[in-house]
Amino acid sequence: MLVAEVAGASARLAGTAARSEKVRVLAELFGRVSAEEAPVVVAYLAGRLPQRKVGVGWQTLRERPAPAAGATLGVLELDRRLSALAALAGPGSQRERKRQVDELMALATEQEQHFLLGLLSGELRQGALDAVAVEGLAAAVGAPADAVRRALMLSGELGPLAGQLITHGPAALDAFRLTVGRPVQPMLAQSAKDVDEALDRLGPCAVEEKLDGIRIQVHRDGDEVRVYTRTLAEITDRLPEVVARVRELPQRRLVLDGEVLALDERGLPRPFQQTSGRVGSHGETGGTGRPGGTGGTGELPLSAVFFDLLLTGDRDLLDAPAADRHAELAALAPESARVRQLRVDDPSDPEQRRLAREFTRAATAEHRHEGVVMKSLDAPYSAGRRGSSWLKVKPVHTLDLVVLAAEWGHGRRTGRLSNLHLGARRPDGTFAMLGKTFKGLTDSLLEWQTARLRELAVREERWGVVVRPELVVEIAFDGAQRSSRYPDGVTLRFARVLRYREDKGAAEADTVESVAALLR
Secondary structure (H helix, E strand, O other): OEHHHHHHHHHHHHOOOOHHHHHHHHHHHHOOOOOOOHHHHHHHHOOOOOOOOOOOOHHHHHOOOOOOOOOOOEHHHHHHHHHHHHHOOOOOHHHHHHHHHHHHHHOOOHHHHHHHHHHHHOOOOOOOOHHHHHHHHHHHHOOOHHHHHHHHHHHOOHHHHHHHHHHHHHHHHHHOOOEOOEOOOOOEEEEOOOHHHHHHHHOOEEEEEEOOOEEEEEEEEOOEEEEEOOOOOEOHHHOHHHHHHHHOOOOOEEEEEEEEEEEOOOOOEOOHHHHHHHHOOOOOOOOOOOOOEEOOOOOOOEEEEEEEEEEEOOEEOOOOOHHHHHHHHHHHOOHHHEOOEEEEOOOOOHHHHHHHHHHHHHHHHOOOOOEEEEEEOOOOOOOOOEEEEEEEEOOOEEEEEEEEEEEEEOHHHEOOEEEEEEEEEOOOOOEEEEEEEOOOOOHHHHHHHHHHHHHHEEEEOOOEEEEOOOOEEEEEEOEEEEOOOOOOOEEEEOOEEEEEOOOOOHHHOOEHHHHHHOOO
16 A cells, blocks of 8 residues: 555545545455555554654754655555664664665655654644544444454554454454553543532542552452563563562463553652652553552662552453442452542432542542542443543642743744743742643734744744743643752643733742742
8 A cells, every 4th residue: 555545645634624525435445455565554554653762853854855656565564664763772873864764765755755744743633533444444344343442452453453354354353351461551530620510410429539559450350460561561670569569369361451650758749750650661551549558679669559450260240230340349458459449339419429529629638649540330440441430639739920932833833832831930030941842822812922922032043932020820730740851849740721811910920939838
């Protein structure tokens, strides 16, 4: 298959908002793809590279050779060339990477170049994510979409699944089962405004503390224990505490969902970066839990906690109601290794609603957790989906900060000022930079802020502009953390733009002291 066919499909996907039309386009494309090409094509249409990173930044892509007159570049040749780029390292690699990128671009037509720019920069916007790709793949091979969706959650990756379906048809689905040693995509939660809204949406549910730890999935078969992250990367060797903890459990064959976190001497959670630093550079966020058992290696011991049980012995529990899975987990693991939980059987009872609100207040105010996750008691484990049967409730912090500078955007944001440098007010009237964000910006807001910031610019740099500290922006964020990267030692987690506050002056911006107080 030619890259031109994939690029053409990508353009048609970007040009329609109708889900049915996206599925039709994908089904038609998948109907022509070979089994070898399928994993690559699926990744491209989801906006991903099979190689994950190839070391190509926007500077390398800024200047390109003229496009080819005709389409000759094949999907597998492109994949081979990108793998070669990813393997480059050492002296002279940057020059060689530029040479290889130019050589690749010279083989691509204008439409293919546009597609490759989006793919390599991570800015491919076409609306063909895995959920739609699953339906297109199902239609191409004549399989039920629900069956393909379940196979995906059990296999973890759509690419290899696509290769099997293209080769063997719907019969390939029978091979995808929950298997010890093969991680599945974790179930995720949607958000709710508050506890009452979540109770109204869920009905009978469990309220669980939500910790800011590293989400883990643990597989045990006898004495062999393996630990995986939420992206299914194995990190067993970094977590001997988890291995030891799971080996203490009476069931010798199981799959657990949980997380690890670092605790201080009072049993309260330490800042996330300390957990991440102990696990290593590949650590990830997410999860829910309560202090569990600790181990004894490494500079900072970690605690393991579990909140779901997917398999025990030979029994697959994915389709069992959450209440049953929780009961099985309680019979298997001691209280110290389980998430703290409040069960709400009748959300219409005012006293039970009051207890749910009090549990949530205590989780954040007393136990220093992020918030709570509320889970329907009837729901199965929908691996890989951000379903409506899990709802997270956590306080959203906001600050009024001053824009200090902005960086030029890349990809579809080229030519517009995007990444904002955010500052808080010091006692002497100067501003301390707390971090950067480009999240939450709509196209119209990007246009407005580009014009406004150019009016305020005092200096233009190659990367962007430095501006007079006058424009106030309201920022939402999940918390503050210590950071040596910024002058006052503090930064924001998951900052995103809510709105500009032109009704406020810089003197009304929040202070560094108010941000630092969140650390305490």
